[in-house]
Amino acid sequence: MRKSSRFVIAMVMASLMVMLLAACSSNNNGENASGAASPAGSAVSSEAGSPAASPEDKPSLKRLGVWQDQDYNAYPVAKMLEEKTGYKVQYDMLPQDWTEKLNLLMASGESYDLVSMFSDMALYSDYAQKGALIDLTPLIDQYGPNIKAAISQQSIDALKVDGKLYAIPTSVTYDINSSILIRTDWLEKVGLQMPTTTDELVAVLKAFKEKDPGGNGDQNVALTGKGDQAMFDNIVGAFGMPNTWNEVDGQLVPRLMDPAYKDYVAFVADLYKQGLLDREYVANKDATAKEKFNSGKAGAIIVHWADIPTISDALTKNVPDAKFAFVPALKGPAGKAGFSSNAGFDRLTIIPKASKHPEDAIKWINASLEPETFKNLAIGEEGKHYTAENDAYTPILPAFNDERNLANNFMSGADEQSYPLYWQARVRKNPVMFEAFDTLNNKQPDEVKIQNVLGLAPYMQQYSKSNQQLEAMVTDYTVKLIAGAEDLSGLEAFQAKYKAAGEEASAKEVNDWYANK
Template identity: 60%
Template structure:
């Protein structure tokens, strides 16, 4: 999903200077992995005489206080480490993170989100010497880290050949598609569309036959304003992800030959009144309100929203029923649902840490197999039941005590966590069925993000947000007619000159080696 440009992605000059100063100072008063000489790995991990160091951990934002959340107590009991948790703000966490790193705040572990902009910040910190090289520490104190975390993920987290962070992999899922009023389909006597042509026919019926009882106020399809590339529809043009394989080269959508075909299709929907005429101004809540109030027949939606949206819809329209559409086929059989791949979050140790060895020991202890399982989904027959290979949550205690467990992850048991994780979507049968439809029933049409495990790519990372915002804004203007499609060539040249060419070369230089 296209994200808004965040001007705080890059460090300010002042912050950069402060980071450089921090590194010079930190080297005088912090230890690294090379300072210890344990007799063996087992001895290194074993509890030493005296109390363990109290650690400070900076986490991503969540609604509950980490310090009082049940997982914190569980981890303290299992690892022996007492940890004081702070968290980044919900709004502009990058700004706060930059300040804390530059000022030398002595956190022992910092966990940020793992998207492109945060990977860029992390790599910048590493290059400026503000982070601890974790390689020596993991070699001495991290056998669980080595055995649990996917080696490909560890490799992708390296900067200039050195590992400065423990990545927590995303669960590879298709998340967003088109959610349709089944009762509207029933009223117009049609089945769920499976092709673009069938979709157009359904949208026309929704507009002309008034299945919602709203007269000319029916909205056949509504989307958010920051989603001009409509998931599922754009997959039918062979462009499910931001970058897609075109004749062996990873190519951004704006340079894909299919881009013009997609624009023509979306423009036609808009001209016929089949897509929300106000879509460009829609916030997420606006689009959802139009759907749950009974005015819209189809909405672009994440499967995780199903319970809330379904409840709100039925409250307003008691007879309403809704479901996700299957992946739509375009010409030449093109089809695809975008599926995420890469890092959900990354955890690193700043040079200002007072206890880097203990920090690694703590993260390693969290990845001991049974400790990790208990952290992630709790205790069998208390938080979940296990039958026929399936973990089913026990409510309400699972939600009360493990709903935020994923925010405590610093690396995961990548062989088992995808199975454990399914307990989270079984909290509500509607949630599970929505996830299952898009990721099990439709598994063969999911297309993983090809850049998910790409290493830090300087030009790509520097230009990513700016270029995507540029393309998103331009695409929106094309769809509602504020820009003529005849200007596409000129815009493509602007895109290339603004970092698109440099990104294309860098991405494909890496891709050529990754395919071998």
């Protein structure tokens, strides 16, 4: 499980600054002196299909990656990349709770040539601003034609710190995370169709509560969820607020300050009051809510598509004839509809100042992004790891699981055009999961995929500093409003408290950027 910290402890950064001052005093150009000149014989051809030089002709590289449950060095992708790039790479990995360990390694001057980390813009920007990273632009210009072809200018611009690029990104690969999962056999029993509007959703939930389609009597739960889930995906989009910040009259506005917030809260609070939303919702943990759905007691739940295989197995065991599907984008009272559409980065690859071979690190990344090599990295060999038909890639099991399941951890950047198609082979490993993924990501019209524009925003100090705390405030307050522990009459006072806690400074910073993007 990934955990991101938003700070660097004082002792670590003090040590880091000592290291950086020493590095900067020896190299005014911002590049590690040991990597300034190419070792003899280290040049690599960037032409597709060119034979790779043998590992003996090139220096060995050290790469630090995210945690995985298998040894990188023994995984088949490592050998494939060595053969294709000509570079021998020693792979180390971070622990699951990775941030503090990475801070310590960066401060110690450990000479990793590449570091692949989960995307944490605050941490990345902090390293860059303190001089801990190498500016990659000159290296990419000289040695990275495949990198330039694979990574969009939009992604490059989003990662610039003070006008310089210090990371190569691996972008997110799909648009939509979650929606309302509904028992379609319950719909059949109560004689209703899949809801398409919020009014139709209310009618469906009332029928679930009153007509006992689950055979549970008064134990039926129409809609369940977890208590830290204040903004219900799909429903919140029907009120024009699919993202945490949404455009209102040309400005980006956080949900609490959005004029539609009152209407959304009133709608969900009414569901709770009528008993259409689980009366134990506030106390529910994620597992508790899923158990109610899996056991056949709940007719609907808000979940991520990746949860579907586990839910399907459990529900089928308890209710063999059960059927379910995701609810498409609902239209709200004003005719709005939408899902938050992901934007931004999953991983970042950085080259620390302590790297002994920064030029070769870029050459290795460039070679790994040669189109056929990258395809092999992502999904393997056709006929062995996958089959292909009309740009749809289907994994061959168990070979795909054994030899490519962890391939994304070896990526240092990805082909932004091709990888989303390759990546879908992963969800095709399970037909039930792919159907859920396909419903949300491939079958929803483009107009209901509302991009989270802040996902591709550069690092912003005030926003980064305050956002996590502000979101926690909104979640807690919204849950209390839904459950009746707070009243909307106090909204204005809470908004003032929210603005003082950092929203006002964040909004100025965000909209200064948004006006010029």
